[in-house]
Amino acid sequence: xxxxxxxxxxxxxxxxxxxxxxxxxxxxxxxxxxxxxxxxxxxxxxxxxxxxxxxxxxxxxxxxxxxxxxxxxxxxxxxxxxxxxxxxxxxxxxxxxxxxxxxxxxxxxxxxxxx
Amino acid sequence: xxxxxxxxxxxxxxxxxxxxxxxxxxxxxxxxxxxxxxxxxxxxxxxxxxxxxxxxxxxxxxxxxxxxxxxxxxxxxxxxxxxxxxxxxxxxxxxxxxxxxxxxxxxxxxxxxxxxxxxxxxxxxxxxxxxxxxxxxxxxxxxxxxxxxxxxxxxxxxxxxxxxxxxxxxxxxxxxxxxxxxxxxxxxxxxxxxxxxxxxxxxxxxxxxxxxxxxxxxxxxxxxxxxxxxxxxxxxxxxxxxxxxxxxxx
Numbered sequence: 001x002x003x004x005x006x007x008x009x010x011x012x013x014x015x016x017x018x019x020x021x022x023x024x025x026x027x028x029x030x031x032x033x034x035x036x037x038x039x040x041x042x043x044x045x046x047x048x049x050x051x052x053x054x055x056x057x058x059x060x061x062x063x064x065x066x067x068x069x070x071x072x073x074x075x076x077x078x079x080x081x082x083x084x085x086x087x088x089x090x091x092x093x094x095x096x097x098x099x100x101x102x103x104x105x106x107x108x109x110x111x112x113x114x115x
Numbered sequence: 116x117x118x119x120x121x122x123x124x125x126x127x128x129x130x131x132x133x134x135x136x137x138x139x140x141x142x143x144x145x146x147x148x149x150x151x152x153x154x155x156x157x158x159x160x161x162x163x164x165x166x167x168x169x170x171x172x173x174x175x176x177x178x179x180x181x182x183x184x185x186x187x188x189x190x191x192x193x194x195x196x197x198x199x200x201x202x203x204x205x206x207x208x209x210x211x212x213x214x215x216x217x218x219x220x221x222x223x224x225x226x227x228x229x230x231x232x233x234x235x236x237x238x239x240x241x242x243x244x245x246x247x248x249x250x251x252x253x254x255x256x257x258x259x260x261x262x263x264x265x266x267x268x269x270x271x272x273x274x275x276x277x278x279x280x281x282x283x284x285x286x287x288x289x290x291x292x293x294x295x296x297x298x299x300x301x302x303x304x305x306x307x308x309x310x311x312x313x314x315x316x317x318x319x320x321x322x323x324x325x326x327x328x329x330x331x332x333x334x335x336x337x338x339x340x341x342x343x344x345x346x347x348x349x350x351x352x353x354x355x356x357x358x359x360x361x362x363x364x365x
Binding site: 054055059061062087093095 | 132135161162164170241265280329
């Protein structure tokens with residue numbers, strides 16, 4: 001197992017949360033803190049970049065649901081980038097892909113936000 | 116809501132690859148024996164994002180103080196004997212291949228204890244590894260949910276946990292949930308954990324419960340889940356039973 005890594009970049013109305021390592025239910029505090037930091041400055045869109053994701057179990061997917069609900073409640077647009085085929089399949093299986101915009105890379109996600 | 120059409124980045128197989136089910140358009144309960152009613156085949160899975168009612172996270176834990184089982188041994192025993200740990204008013208028809216990613220199970224559950232009427236539905240195993248397994252409900256189930264069964268070590272003690280992330284699927288289910296369904300649901304999982312704990316040698320199991328409302332809003336865009344409702348189908352079947360009996364069609 002490797003630890004969850006979360007790094008946040010903010011650029012105007014868009015923030016990127018780079019998620020790496022293992023994402024399990026134990027990642028809750030790291031992930032929620034990263035998201036909190038991302039929206040602190042009033043970002044209207046948050047990109048979750050999964051390029052560094054190595055492992056995710058069902059507990060990790062549960063955290064994404066919580067995060068999605070939090071974003072919907074706050075009127076924040078949530079996008080995902082850098083997902084491998086495998087993790088795209090998991091988002092499709094769990095029907096999370098109906099609620100989160102998926103882009104190949106961060107550049108495409110930023111372009112989609114249109115800022 | 117996938118928006119980029121180009122090929123996504125490739126990467127080596129992930130460590131979790133064997134633990135996840137493959138996506139399916141429609142469920143099939145072909146691999147299940149014993150159930151009289153299959154109300155699952157042809158349906159899609161429906162998770163917490165697709166339900167109508169408020170979103171709840173319920174966590175039930177029991178400390179296995181009299182047991183020397185490791186979390187892995189406990190989860191193996193839980194998977195093997197899963198149907199036997201359910202309360203008496205419910206039947207779990209396990210897949211012939213066991214609890215493994217992609218398998219579908221069928222269920223008959225009494226809406227209230229002692230009821231002769233059974234609500235027929237099912238679950239899909241979306242994730243399973245040595246320390247946990249997760250079910251996702253199909254369309255028509257009273258709850259749009261994921262339920263994860265897991266075990267972990269807390270000091271010298273193994274702890275068994277059932278955690279549900281659930282929304283009642285439609286307005287009818289939401290009403291039933293508010294009027295007492297949620298308490299019956301809690302009792303169901305507490306009994307399950309007590310049965311599991313007794314099975315592994317715990318003399319007096321004590322189940323702890325934590326309930327958190329994750330989202331208070333109701334999702335009106337999913338009001339049409341009513342058309343798949345297993346609850347409504349069950350009520351219709353029950354009310355129609357005397358007529359079918361009289362006309363020789365029951």
